[in-house]
Amino acid sequence: MENISNDKKAATMALVMGTLAMLVSFMAWSSVAPLATAFAPKLGFVAGTGAQKVLVAVPVLLGSIMRIPMGILSDRLGGKKVFIALMIFTLIPLVIIPHITSYTAMLWVLLLLGMAGTSFAVAISYVSVWFPAEKQGLALGIAGMGNIGNAVSALILPSIIGPAKHIDHAYNFLIVLIAVFTVIFALTTKEMPTDKNKTLSSALSVAKEKDTWYLSLFYMLTFGSFMAFGNLIPTLIGKGNVNGFVIADNPARVLVIAGFWAAGFSAVATIMRPLGGAIADKILPKKMLMFVFAGVFISTLVLAEGTKNFAILMTGVFLLAVFAGIGNGVVFKMVPYVSKKNTGAVTGFVGAIGGLGGFVYPFVVAGIGNLHISFLVLTGFTIICAIVLWAVFFRGGDTIVKNPRN
Template sequence: MSKQGKTAATMALVMGTLAMLVSFMAWSSLAPLANQITKDLGLTISEKTFMIATPVLLGSIMRIPMGYLSDRFGGKKVYIALMIFVLIPLFFIPMALNASSYGMLIFLAFLLGMSGTSFAVAISYISVWYPPEKQGLVLGLAGMGNIGNAVAALSLPKISQGFGLSGVYYFLMILLVVMIVLFYLLCQEMPVNKDKTLGQAFVVAKEANTWYLALFYFLTFGLFVSLSNLLPALLADSFKITPVRAGLWAAAFAAVATLCRPIGGALADKVNPMKLLEGLFGLMFILSLCLAWTMGSLALFMTSIIVIALLTGIGNGVVFKMVPFVSKGNTGTVTGFVGAIGGLGGYFPPLFMGVIKQHTGSYQSGFYFLTAMIIVCLVVLYLAFIKSGNSDFN
């Protein structure tokens, strides 16, 4: 790679990751403010968890077309267009809050979900600049843009205390405008195949490995998204701690999971990734039971949360190490499929947990369904890769 090419690759990695960080701050912005919004609008527990989950829906299903668009037209163009679009819901959310309009807020939260598609665009844009032997580490580093969840949980409640809920969204708009300008000035467009058709890109849906990775990511990334978003409300409801303190714990979870992601990618460059997932899922099975059994103690519960954050982060890195090898030239589309299913893994649990909390008075039973999901992934992993000797990703 020439010096100019190395510079372009480095800038793609740095700016693509930073843009994802800011986008993820916007994507997860309602979660750390949920208790305050609930109080201001007089919401029920189910309405609160529905509000928290709503941005995840569009942010998941739109990863598929956004990944394709990035592969087809170029990640720089698509990334900038995406960030410009996200400014729209950020601008109108303060109006919905000031009008105490839950319906308008849900509609804008749905549109805000587009910021979550930044993941598919970033992976497509960044991956083309690096050779296969570096994909695990590079995509792990790119995935650190997920730390936007932690930054949001840590900073937004404090900004809200000083400048109100509206101030939070004006702050996010400023960050996004700065990122748009920097991305336009500093980044080069990626090479694209302008002859690629939609049918050629979506051939990845016929690959069994696409769906296996999607299932595993449904567990690992879904757990990351759902707990990052749900923890502030869960901790405040279950342990009666302040929103700022709950945000600190949620930030700790998101930070640990995000920082461990490149470790997972680097490990998967060296070791059989399916064997790694087998060990990770086994440990996650144990930790899921610990989450259910330690709801009576904040210290024990948060210890379990931090350990499962570590496992989740490593698992995310391991899964995405394998994405570029499913279908050459279609990394964005594979990323879209896998990321969409993974994102949906973060959409349903908060809704489900909200219903459980409202009807039982506790979130505890919800963690047993996490245990069941882990068992499903372990069985599929064993049958499809361990027992069969499938070496597609070795």
């Protein structure tokens, strides 16, 4: 795929509109988490239980797995076409969700909503071709800020449904927002160049690259943490009382406050992402990743201690936001070097496995039933990632770190 970094106007529009397209798509993708307790009486489950954690996790599943084919499609057909089709498809579950009264039926529809999460792979594929390698860390970090759609949903959707919990109001808002933006995106962006001769087998060949799997493991920790905690925070504090700390007495107010905490976490992690990418443009990414893993390690220990104290818990949450956000940017600085002609495919693989981390961890929390132990499980996974990074990228030599920019 040719690099078209000399078309600065088109590159700027691709970056801005690609980021915004991911933002509105992520708003839809993450819409269930801040409204989960409002769904409880309608769908017949008890707020704060495992059923709520499952409800929140389900959209993450398809949004992760389908990043692989969506990234490949973007490389082959063009990111603009795929983005437009994706946003139109997202409208379908948004229209259906307010009318569902069955928990099981909701799970099936939320699988469809998960497609909105594939916007990440489409955005990275679409944006990357417009920028030279030495600027891709910052550019892809900015594009990744579309993740802030999680924060926007958590911040505004609880207020939109109001004390009466009119869930339909929130989804009507999302329908109008995405429909209008789809038109704007179609009118203001150019299509990226594509390789019509590219075959599925050549795109899937990135799975044979060891670096694809190393980066996927690291992204499972950083992005998986981002997704898991962004979705879990409203559930963790949505009961209004955490270890004796009263969030609020009014249930409707609790929903809004929980949304603010979740939005704060997502916003901090998202803002840190381009910073991580920009630093990785200047400093060896492997060194940055080891710094990130050390920070995540400390964060998880603080979280484990925070199960006894709300202030410590939130300190751990925001420390994790900082280091996970930086880590997300660093990992995706490295992605284009795996296979420059198949950036969308690599993005799909790395994004899919990273997203699965966000899907699996809520089930770990629900299955263990003990927050202290659940957070220590994340500590253990961080140690594993650090060992792999040290063994392969510091001691080994047969990886993308051979590239002088890495």
